[in-house]
Amino acid sequence: MKKTVLITAAVLFSAFTAVAQPAMPEISPEEMQEKLISAVKAEFDNIDTDGDGIISHDEFIEYQIAEIRKKGEENFRNIDADGSNDITEEEYFTALKSVMDQLAEKMSRLAAD
Numbered sequence: 001m002k003k004t005v006l007i008t009a010a011v012l013f014s015a016f017t018a019v020a021q022p023a024m025p026e027i028s029p030e031e032m033q034e035k036l037i038s039a040v041k042a043e044f045d046n047i048d049t050d051g052d053g054i055i056s057h058d059e060f061i062e063y064q065i066a067e068i069r070k071k072g073e074e075n076f077r078n079i080d081a082d083g084s085n086d087i088t089e090e091e092y093f094t095a096l097k098s099v100m101d102q103l104a105e106k107m108s109r110l111a112a113d
């Protein structure tokens with residue numbers, strides 16, 4: 001049960017991060033495509049740690065682990081309101097309620113549009 005709650009919390013915090021992103025400025029489809037291609041190339045190069053132009057299984061798994069760890073650290077800092085490096089039950093539930101409230105507000109605005 002605790003594992004399910006933790007997984008649910010991780011999903012909610014990931015969703016919150018996506019919802020909380022600032023709006024993108026207006027750019028043309030061509031500019032968007034160029035930016036996307038550039039970002040994909042940069043990410044590929046970042047994953048391909050040995051620079052051979054191929055992402056091996058190990059490189060991909062290590063990259064995924066690092067990204068999950070980075071996101072987990074960020075989520076932990078956001079939940080640990082008092083900076084004690086421990087999450088109390090109160091901090092945990094307060095953070096989850098905040099995320100759910102913000103998601104509900106965003107969904108209401110989207111439904112109203």
